[in-house]
Amino acid sequence: VIRFIVSLIVSILQEYRKKQEPVRHITFADKIVAAMHRHGYPIFRGAEELNIVYVHDHDIDGAPNNDTPEMDTFNDACVVIRFVAGGVPLIIDAWKATVDPGVYYRDHPIVSGGTAYIKPGHYRAWQVGMHNGDHEGLLQTGGEVTVSRDKNKNLRRDASDWEQTGYFGINQHGPSVRVGNAPLAKVGPYSAGCLVRESVPAQREFMALIKTDPRYRADHEFIFSSTILEKDDI
Ligand SMILES: [Ca+2]
Numbered sequence: 550v551i552r553f554i555v556s557l558i559v560s561i562l563q564e565y566r567k568k569q570e571p572v573r574h575i576t577f578a579d580k581i582v583a584a585m586h587r588h589g590y591p592i593f594r595g596a597e598e599l600n601i602v603y604v605h606d607h608d609i610d611g612a613p614n615n616d617t618p619e620m621d622t623f624n625d626a627c628v629v630i631r632f633v634a635g636g637v638p639l640i641i642d643a644w645k646a647t648v649d650p651g652v653y654y655r656d657h658p659i660v661s662g663g664t665a666y667i668k669p670g671h672y673r674a675w676q677v678g679m680h681n682g683d684h685e686g687l688l689q690t691g692g693e694v695t696v697s698r699d700k701n702k703n704l705r706r707d708a709s710d711w712e713q714t715g716y717f718g719i720n721q722h723g724p725s726v727r728v729g730n731a732p733l734a735k736v737g738p739y740s741a742g743c744l745v746r747e748s749v750p751a752q753r754e755f756m757a758l759i760k761t762d763p764r765y766r767a768d769h770e771f772i773f774s775s776t777i778l779e780k781d782d783i
């Protein structure tokens with residue numbers, strides 16, 4: 550009887566231990582890296598190297614959202630990913646952002662052919678600098694990007710729009726420091742195609758983080774890459 554009870558306890562303990570074994574769930578970072586891999590985009594896995602990624606229509610916890618462009622919200626996620634031991638990608642930080650221009654610029658396009666939308670893809674195009682003399686951002690001074698121009702003014706990239714590749718000042722910035730620390734509720738006039746975080750502190754955190762990249766520390770003219778993913782890529 551004692552032997553039976555002992556073996557019962559042992560088997561219960563074994564079951565318990567099995568349940569305690571960690572299971573590695575698929576993370577938002579895993580899904581992003583898988584999408585980058587699928588597209589053949591460069592992925593930086595070196596020590597402390599960072600990957601800047603914008604994901605359309607996703608909250609920063611990785612949940613997709615259904616905000617419409619007319620809502621003019623910061624409904625895209627900006628995530629910074631670093632690989633840790635074992636080649637595991639981790640999101641170091643993430644912020645609400647927009648990769649779409651605001652409704653304001655649909656109605657007031659800078660170029661008569663339509664407001665610019667950055668085409669999803671991977672670009673090596675950005676250097677640290679002052680955005681509009683207002684705050685530090687990543688400026689599109691380092692390379693070309695491809696944009697769609699919203700010719701039919703429907704706030705969506707579609708077949709009737711046209712593409713252009715070049716230098717358009719598609720910067721990565723935040724709101725003007727004049728607005729204070731509160732997040733903006735609407736994109737408003739803050740994006741004419743730029744990649745914009747929703748608050749001044751978010752922009753400061755973003756810049757502080759990306760400047761830890763050893764490639765930037767070695768060369769302050771370093772040209773940062775960024776990837777823009779579609780909602781369906783995840
Ligand atoms: Ca958006």
Ligand SMILES: [Ca+2]
Pocket residue numbers: 698699700701702703704705706707709710
């Ligand atoms: Ca359109």
